[in-house]
Each structure stands twice: as C-alpha cells, then as structure tokens.
Amino acid sequence: MLSIEPTGQILGATLRGVDLKQALTPRDFATILRALGEYGVLRFPGQWLDAPELKAFSARFGEIQVLRGNPNHEPGIPEVTILSNVTKDGKPIGSPDAGQSWHTDMTYSQAKGFVNVLSAWKVPLREGRPVGSTEFTNTQAAAAGLPPEMVARLTGLTATHDIEMFWEYMRREKGSKRPPMSPEMRAQRPPVHHPVLMKHPITGRNVIYVNPGFTTEIDGLPAEESAELLKTLLDHVFQPKYRYVHDWVEGDLLMWDNLGSWHMARPDYGPEEYRLMKRCQVMADKIFDPAFVQQALAA
Numbered sequence: 001m002l003s004i005e006p007t008g009q010i011l012g013a014t015l016r017g018v019d020l021k022q023a024l025t026p027r028d029f030a031t032i033l034r035a036l037g038e039y040g041v042l043r044f045p046g047q048w049l050d051a052p053e054l055k056a057f058s059a060r061f062g063e064i065q066v067l068r069g070n071p072n073h074e075p076g077i078p079e080v081t082i083l084s085n086v087t088k089d090g091k092p093i094g095s096p097d098a099g100q101s102w103h104t105d106m107t108y109s110q111a112k113g114f115v116n117v118l119s120a121w122k123v124p125l126r127e128g129r130p131v132g133s134t135e136f137t138n139t140q141a142a143a144a145g146l147p148p149e150m151v152a153r154l155t156g157l158t159a160t161h162d163i164e165m166f167w168e169y170m171r172r173e174k175g176s177k178r179p180p181m182s183p184e185m186r187a188q189r190p191p192v193h194h195p196v197l198m199k200h201p202i203t204g205r206n207v208i209y210v211n212p213g214f215t216t217e218i219d220g221l222p223a224e225e226s227a228e229l230l231k232t233l234l235d236h237v238f239q240p241k242y243r244y245v246h247d248w249v250e251g252d253l254l255m256w257d258n259l260g261s262w263h264m265a266r267p268d269y270g271p272e273e274y275r276l277m278k279r280c281q282v283m284a285d286k287i288f289d290p291a292f293v294q295q296a297l298a299a
C-alpha cells in the first residue's frame with residue numbers, strides 16, 4: 001500500500017509501497033498526483049527503472065518532451081535524457097552541466113513543463129556525504145506569502161519568457177561552447193507570455209510563475225518598473241523559508257512539479273566525482289484539462 005511521509009519541510013515527501021516498474025493503478029495515480037500538488041517534490045526510494053520503464057511511468061503524466069538534436073539520450077529512446085559527467089573515451093556520456101542554474105522547465109514555450117522525473121544511478125559522495133544535490137524553492141508557498149496588495153497588483157499581469165536569456169547566460173557565465181542562437185532557432189522559439197500569478201491545476205492555489213532562468217520582463221510596464229517588480233518577486237521566492245534541498249541516494253526516483261517550484265542542480269562536485277541521472281521531462285499537455293484532473297483525482 002502506497003504510503004506518504006512528508007519531510008516536514010517546505011517541499012518534499014517520500015513515497016513507498018509502490019513498484020514503479022508496473023503500470024500505476026488509478027488509485028495510486030490519484031495519490032501521486034495529489035501528493036505532487038501538496039508536497040511538490042516526491043522521492044520514491046529504491047526504484048531502479050530501466051529506460052523503457054522510466055519512459056512508461058513518466059508518460060502517465062503527459063507527453064514527454066523530446067529535445068531536438070539532443071545527442072545525450074538513451075540509445076533508441078530520445079525521451080530519456082542522460083545527465084552525467086561519467087566519461088567514455090574521454091567524453092561525458094551525457095549532458096554534464098544540465099540544470100546547474102535556477103529555473104523551472106519550459107516556461108519559454110506555450111506548452112509548459114509539468115513534471116521532471118529523475119532516476120539516480122550514480123551519486124557523488126565526498127567524505128561520505130552526497131554532493132550534486134538538487135535545490136528547490138516553492139513558488140506555491142511563496143505566492144501564499146505575498147501581501148494582499150501585491151496579489152492585487154500582480155493579478156492580470158503577464159510576463160515574457162525567452163529561452164535566449166538562458167542560452168546567453170550559459171555562454172557568458174558557464175563557459176558553454178554553444179554558438180549564439182541562429183535566426184532559425186529564434187524563429188522556432190519566439191518569446192512567450194504567461195500570467196505572473198497562475199492557478200495551479202491540481203491545488204487551485206496561486207503560484208508565482210516567473211523564474212530566474214527564462215523570465216525577461218513583466219509585460220506592459222516601463223522597463224525600470226518591470227525590472228524592479230521582477231527582482232522583488234525573485235527575491236521573495238528565494239527566501240530561505242521557501243527553500244528545500246534533496247540529497248540524492250542511488251536508486252531514488254524523484255519527480256517534481258515544475259509549475260509550483262524552481263530547481264537547480266548544485267555544481268559542487270568535480271570531474272572525478274561521478275553523477276549519473278536519467279531524466280524524462282513531462283509537458284503540461286494533460287494537467288490543465290479540468291476533466292483529466294477531476295477524473296484522475298476521483299479514483
């Protein structure tokens with residue numbers, strides 16, 4: 001029987017008593033969906049799903065994003081990306097620095113990201129303690145912590161999200177060798193606009209839907225006012241009271257809600273300290289359909 005142990009912190013719960021290699025029963029699916037809305041980051045210890053199993057589990061929650069031109073995926077399974085600094089013939093077998101700055105997935109596209117599912121195969125340890133942990137901050141709790149006059153100010157506002165901002169950050173600050181985005185790439189991924197306060201599709205509560213990775217401005221405001229308001233929101237969400245750190249244990253399967261949190265992989269381990277994760281990124285193509293949520297939660 002599926003059990004839920006909340007961490008007692010601002011995010012996080014451990015779920016046991018389910019074998020994720022098997023198809024989820026409607027009842028377990030409902031429990032997991034509810035827990036995602038409530039706790040944001042769910043840990044399933046001791047789950048060693050191979051790539052087809054990871055894909056099948058993730059696909060239960062929505063369409064899995066396939067990154068165009070991504071060489072770092074499981075052979076024959078482009079839905080499962082490898083994040084790793086493990087090398088073969090001197091080259092990393094996966095993307096070694098993915099997610100190493102604060103963001104939440106896919107806000108730069110019309111189709112938002114819903115959940116990430118990461119399976120931990122190798123976790124670096126230093127003096128017996130894990131490094132390469134993943135940090136989170138809770139944008140649902142942060143929205144609940146806004147003063148009423150700020151909620152009134154933000155209601156009805158939208159923000160611009162643009163992948164080029166992140167792209168250039170990686171080139172400028174992280175030594176990424178990627179070339180600037182070409183006009184074709186820009187045309188394929190134009191900036192998009194999302195509400196600053198968004199209703200979470202599972203809980204119905206507000207989330208602050210801007211993030212440091214992709215949000216460039218609050219729409220319709222003079223540049224200075226927009227920059228100031230965006231900074232106020234980012235600083236608010238970054239307060240220690242909304243933060244949570246997941247220290248990985250090999251065999252963990254972690255899934256988190258991208259609509260109600262931001263995350264960052266800590267780049268605090270060296271090239272000889274091996275980390276190997278397998279990831280599916282699930283889109284919010286189903287979760288904003290009230291009929292889907294209602295039916296799923298009724299089980």
Ligand code: SIN
Nearest residue numbers: 083098099116134265
């Ligand atoms: C991600 O941003 O999806 C990667 C997070 C991690 O590797 O901890």
